[in-house]
Amino acid sequence: MTKVLVIADIKDGALKGSTAELVSKAGEIGAETAVAAIGSGVASLTGDLVQAGSSTQYIADDPGLELFSAGPYAACVVDAARQFGADMIWFGFSESGKTLAPRVAARLDAACVSEIIDVKLKGDQVEVTRPAIANKVLQQVKINTGSLVAVVRAGAFEAGEDVSGTENVVQLSPPETDARAVIQEIISDAEGEIDLTDANIVISVGRGVKDQDGVNLVKELAHDLQAGLGASRAMVDGGFMPHNTQVGQTGKIVAPSLYMAVGISGAIQHLAGMSGSKYILAVNKDPEAPIFNVADYGIVGDLFEVVPILREEIKKVRNQ
Amino acid sequence: MKILTTVKKVVDVELNIRVKDGAIQEEGLQYVINAWDETAVEAAVQLKENSGAETSLVSIGGADNTDIIRRCYAMGIEQGMHIQDPAIEKPDSFTYASILQKVYEKGDYDLVITGKQAQDTDNGQTGIILAEYLGLPCVSNVIDMEVLDETHVKVSRLGDGGTEVLELELPAVVTVDVSMNEPRLPAMRGIMMAKKKKIETMDLAGLGASPEEVGAGAPKSEVLAFQETEKRQGGQKYEGDPAEVTAKVVGLLASEAKVL
Numbered sequence A: 001m002t003k004v005l006v007i008a009d010i011k012d013g014a015l016k017g018s019t020a021e022l023v024s025k026a027g028e029i030g031a032e033t034a035v036a037a038i039g040s041g042v043a044s045l046t047g048d049l050v051q052a053g054s055s056t057q058y059i060a061d062d063p064g065l066e067l068f069s070a071g072p073y074a075a076c077v078v079d080a081a082r083q084f085g086a087d088m089i090w091f092g093f094s095e096s097g098k099t100l101a102p103r104v105a106a107r108l109d110a111a112c113v114s115e116i117i118d119v120k121l122k123g124d125q126v127e128v129t130r131p132a133i134a135n136k137v138l139q140q141v142k143i144n145t146g147s148l149v150a151v152v153r154a155g156a157f158e159a160g161e162d163v164s165g166t167e168n169v170v171q172l173s174p175p176e177t178d179a180r181a182v183i184q185e186i187i188s189d190a191e192g193e194i195d196l197t198d199a200n201i202v203i204s205v206g207r208g209v210k211d212q213d214g215v216n217l218v219k220e221l222a223h224d225l226q227a228g229l230g231a232s233r234a235m236v237d238g239g240f241m242p243h244n245t246q247v248g249q250t251g252k253i254v255a256p257s258l259y260m261a262v263g264i265s266g267a268i269q270h271l272a273g274m275s276g277s278k279y280i281l282a283v284n285k286d287p288e289a290p291i292f293n294v295a296d297y298g299i300v301g302d303l304f305e306v307v308p309i310l311r312e313e314i315k316k317v318r319n320q
Numbered sequence B: 001m002k003i004l005t006t007v008k009k010v011v012d013v014e015l016n017i018r019v020k021d022g023a024i025q026e027e028g029l030q031y032v033i034n035a036w037d038e039t040a041v042e043a044a045v046q047l048k049e050n051s052g053a054e055t056s057l058v059s060i061g062g063a064d065n066t067d068i069i070r071r072c073y074a075m076g077i078e079q080g081m082h083i084q085d086p087a088i089e090k091p092d093s094f095t096y097a098s099i100l101q102k103v104y105e106k107g108d109y110d111l112v113i114t115g116k117q118a119q120d121t122d123n124g125q126t127g128i129i130l131a132e133y134l135g136l137p138c139v140s141n142v143i144d145m146e147v148l149d150e151t152h153v154k155v156s157r158l159g160d161g162g163t164e165v166l167e168l169e170l171p172a173v174v175t176v177d178v179s180m181n182e183p184r185l186p187a188m189r190g191i192m193m194a195k196k197k198k199i200e201t202m203d204l205a206g207l208g209a210s211p212e213e214v215g216a217g218a219p220k221s222e223v224l225a226f227q228e229t230e231k232r233q234g235g236q237k238y239e240g241d242p243a244e245v246t247a248k249v250v251g252l253l254a255s256e257a258k259v260l
């Protein structure tokens, strides 16, 4: 039986939805599934890890793992993979996953594939599908080694309905700290912001909103809708939005039920991060803007006029 | 401080990519320097200008890679190496990293700067695997770097919870994000001088490596086939009185899409 080790995505002490999605997919392809949780205080998540559908839980819970540090975290993953005898190790689509996967693959002499959206077992042979060239093409990739480390693209798999696991906790011993790459601090995101990758609705601002007042206008709409607030690279480079809100080829990949692009032209690198959304609404004053080629609903107009009306109308339909 | 940067020649993502029978059609494609690598080159040149670093560069690929190496010369890189060998077939990130390992070991470098990913594969692995092979510390997705002293740099990387600030002991590998800097446009004078500059060209034997050693021709993973990503179909565009069209669209979001 194929064994899949899923590395838990944990943010602010809580398990992210992506973990259950990965575990469900592993179950679907008939694999035995373990989950590894690494951090400080993560033992308290054991119940959630079981509920996600895992049959074994590898826990590395140590105050020394409070701040993300790639070397020690990779050591924990390698330890869990060896103990479990993992054929595949799957990371969610996080910055830590993206930086850990190649390290772990190199240490285990395994293949490494980023951003997979599908995985198939053909007898002993593993084949995965993944986008490349800013999501313009899909590659069908054959794995030539016995083991595979993969990063799963956000939104690729769905969590099953009634999954259940069994509790079988294995404690991992804390690794040595990395004296050559010492984490000093994490300048964290604004408190209370809604996580883009988990949000049901994401609203992103582009250069069209111009300045901080424009950002604030859209922020009010996001607040009404409890939506995550994203941005194009133009707004991040302009210093109007934090780096971690960038959606696209070099930023976050989001796949919410509704994505609203406000004052965004729709460059290929931006589309690479949001074209998996269920519905897309674009607001742009240029009827020829490429974003309209992918939007299910398009409003051609001045966003400074349209956004306040959007707020009012949405309030109306929500109060009905 | 001696810096090694790496540059890859990749397909221009702005152009149309067409696939036929599982293969990308060459016709109409153009090849350019990978955007993330251009950021790495700019970072190296800034370290040369501000901290007196020595800058070397390596590119692995076919004969026509020399044009991107010359472009980097024009940006201010001092020494360029070109690794070219017909045995380097279907290279995966591990093969690239193994070849770069050989390059690194021939020099006496303090810092390797690579782009965080190449825009043709979007894999984002080579620099990190190289660091593992060399047993060096590595920070990926770097957006800022500051030299502290001869053997330490301070780097900021984009992490999940925010910007992570690390003190990194040299020698080390960093992979950089495009938001780190704005690569300069080479000046005419630089372009002219770059034309005359020597490029050191080597095959695997010249590097002291056999194809087997670097995994050439035996990739850990290989692409069997390509297909074009299904294009999203645009829906309806509404123009006219803002109040009217916005009310209409909100109605549809609620009744048709059921997302409100």
Ligand SMILES: Cc1cc2nc3c(=O)[nH]c(=O)nc-3n(C[C@H](O)[C@H](O)[C@H](O)COP(=O)(O)OP(=O)(O)OC[C@H]3O[C@@H](n4cnc5c(N)ncnc54)[C@H](O)[C@@H]3O)c2cc1C
Residues within 6 Å of the ligand: A205, A206, A207, A208, A209, A231, A232, A233, A234, A235, A246, A247, A248, A249, A250, A251, A252, A262, A263, A264, A265, A266, A267, A268, A269, A270, A273, A283, A284, A285, A286, A289, A301, A302, A303, A304, B035, B036, B119, B178
């Ligand atoms: C290697 C690389 C990686 C990249 N990665 C990313 C990435 O991850 N994410 C990303 O977003 N970009 C990325 N980019 C940049 C990308 O190519 C575009 O430059 C960027 O997405 C443009 O942002 P924008 O749409 O906000 O700005 P613009 O392209 O300037 O578009 C602004 C839009 O606003 C509209 N507008 C202006 N005023 C109004 C108004 N009053 N009302 C309504 N509409 C208005 C305009 O019609 C226009 O369509 C990358 C580029 C490179 C080279």
